[in-house]
Amino acid sequence: MASTTEFAAHRPTVLARISAFGHSLVSRAQNYxxxxxxxxxxxxxxxxxxxxxxxxxxxxxxxxxxxxxxxH
Known part of the structure; x- marks a missing residue:
């Protein structure tokens, strides 16, 4: 018997993407x-x-x- 599994592509929301971008900027500034x-x-x-x-x-x-x- 064969079975299939469905994978739902999870796309981050716009707010999550903006938040991640903000965290990235903060991290880069701290490293610099x-x-x-x-x-x-x-x-x-x-x-x-x-x-x-x-x-x-x-x-x-x-x-x-x-x-x-x-x-390096």
Whole structure:
């Protein structure tokens, strides 16, 4: 005996889509602020402090990006 299953496509409402978009914007803004704060703090370190951490100035942007977004 064969049976069929119906799948109803669930489409989010306009309000749900607007809400998700708003949450996405807030999340992106928070991530960007974290990136800028991390970049500012690392940039404020002296060459000696960076060397103590095993870093050099050319690595600061990529480290701040990776720390915030978790990818390179």
């Amino acid at each position: 602020r974290m990136y800028r704060r991390t970049l500012t703090e690392l940039s404020a370190l002296s060459a000696r402090e960076l060397d103590d951490l095993g870093l050099n100035r050319s690595m600061v942007q990529s480290i701040a990006f990776e720390a915030t977004y978790g990818r």
